[in-house]
Amino acid sequence: MERDRDGEPGGEGVRPSRRALLGWGGAGLALGAAAGGSAAALYPHEAPAHTDEAVEFHGAHQAGIATAVPDRLHFAAFDVTTKDRAELVALLRDWTRAAAALTRGDPVGEGATGGLPESPPDDTGEALGLPPARLTLTLGLGPSLFAKDRFGLHDRRPEALVDLPRFPGDNLDRARSGGDLCVQACADDPQVAVHAVRNLSRIAFGRAAIRWSQLGFGKTSSTTPSTQTPRNLFGFKDGTANIDGSDEAALRRHVWVPEADGPDWMVGGSYLVARRIRMHIETWDRTSLREQEDVFGRDKREGAAVGRRHEHESPSLRAMLPTAHVRLAHPDTNDGARMLRRGYSFTDGTDGLGRLDAGLFFLAYQRDVRRAFIPVQRRLARHDALNEYIQHVGSAVFAVPPGVRDHRDWWGRELLT
């Protein structure tokens, strides 16, 4: 059944949980699987019945990169507030233990009602009774963590973890940029994602504090190409040619850090670029259909490239305007550079001028930002016709270490020991 593969790219295990806690029987599992299959057939964009599944936390790579993209995001960047390396280590160990529980659908520590009545509960409780919802928690380490005179990590900073250059048109808000650490929480249920980040933030008390965070409500890219490509807030499909999370060769070539690149502690990891891209919805909405299609280089209904009839036909870049987004972002224009994108739409209410504060929270994983995001974005920032309708307002880059191997391992162990 196709859904099963979608749920498990990279061969990661999937198992139900939290249900067991509440006494639901195993008999429901087969029903749940059947339910998912039929719903996915009707609306391939949606995969609602996935909510009873858990994504395996342990593995060679962190979950939340090649794994299927569920439809909700809570992303948080943290400042480390302690100056003590031992406390940083303790935080990462505590976070790892909590993340393993949360992604199983379990509460952290002794739960929301365990422990002593005289103490605050270990878990905040708002996810009690909710299924695991395919929650993944992915940790990243920002360049500032490696600064001199902080934690003695200066010499271990990967060469590929560069500070991003300023691109033409950038209008970055410092309060929405950077961060010593990040946690990407993806889930089918926002309450599950928010609960996870909140409880990690709580565990961090006195050691790290949230610097900025972003909720995303609709994924704009998929790692499961058999499902329908989602649409962004301009109403277009974008990211048709995203890396398939089950394409091991493409992952090895474009996403995972190989031994040849190093450093050792990053092998099997990846680099994450996060950009908050404001979309000027009101301006776009007054633009003609023809102009919109020229800007992207696709038709709006099917998502087919200019001159093609179907979305997945490979595009003729020369048939597009030189400023077309698809043409400029295509690997053929960028020496074969590809990224695994996991972006989300966001809407954060309205700004002071009554305009929708909405856009794309771009998240892209890659083996080396110097050969992927940076050259591609240099080209886009200079030439992309879309620039008239968007603005990059937040930016961060993180080294994403390899996966947590087993119950004794923890996030960042190879870096910090």
Place this chain on the structure above:
Amino acid sequence: MERDRDGEPGGEGVRPSRRALLGWGGAGLALGAAAGGSAAALYPHEAPAHTDEAVEFHGAHQAGIATAVPDRLHFAAFDVTTKDRAELVALLRDWTRAAAALTRGDPVGEGATGGLPESPPDDTGEALGLPPARLTLTLGLGPSLFAKDRFGLHDRRPEALVDLPRFPGDNLDRARSGGDLCVQACADDPQVAVHAVRNLSRIAFGRAAIRWSQLGFGKTSSTTPSTQTPRNLFGFKDGTANIDGSDEAALRRHVWVPEADGPDWMVGGSYLVARRIRMHIETWDRTSLREQEDVFGRDKREGAAVGRRHEHESPSLRAMLPTAHVRLAHPDTNDGARMLRRGYSFTDGTDGLGRLDAGLFFLAYQRDVRRAFIPVQRRLARHDALNEYIQHVGSAVFAVPPGVRDHRDWWGRELLT
């Protein structure tokens, strides 16, 4: 099957759509229904397979009040910018036509790719290919719409549409309060809800503009008591005794405006109070389990009232502290006053102090705010132990006219003709 009733309180029709547009066959429907049944049995809180259903827009009452509460919200309050009554009428007629299409799962006007290529598309397109997701759109009229020298409506303002008094502890942000009009969009998919508000806002261009808006991600009350009571961001079930959307007697007594109350144009309508309630998550999270349970007057795990074992056992109010939230909000403490609540949790990132800007967006429908929200909130604002952990930061009240009867009728017709 229980799910069927949950999807259709008040006997409202449900039918698939948008699927037809994309050529999906009717055969999938039965599968979809089966899927919903099993998923609902596993996780009664969630009803993912509802997403292929449409809620009937036309009827004696507006949908989005007694109908089932899907898990996502986009609420928008508008300022009417035109001074011309005829333009206000035209706006409400245009909105009604669009709302009927959107709730069916159809695009507005000629769609995202219809019309002339030289013109901006009628629909913004980001919901193209998405199912109706039980979208409801509910219109409200604020007190300011009835002001003297605006639209000649001063004499038609309902007596019950009072300006809310200032309550102790209120810390209201004007930029998040009031509004001439409001639209409540509820759906299973936030992209569908956001798409609807965005397109209504676009249709309003030059006649009305968004004053403030609020996204909600997890419902905190249910109108379908057979499903699991959702939890708020304090990790507690609240609203166990909410009005059942299929309990016609309770709706008549507490929610719908009867002829005896008047005015005529409001008969079959209701009054909506919206309050943005910030929850001081960090303070709460440092509070002991015992204190948390005392504050609510319930146990955290089951949601049972003090001294009871199960959530739905009727509480012994005298067993609770006089300051317990459940005791103070209970109808027995308030001369039988009840409201139909449809609140949502929200998380709008972090504030300048690194604290989660999160809480409850309280939405309550009632026959008369003077006999429901106002006296209940006066009591809560003075005595509720919860006040140490919350603050009301936004407020609005709206008259919600009766339903749009048929394709010739429109929102507010009886008021404006």
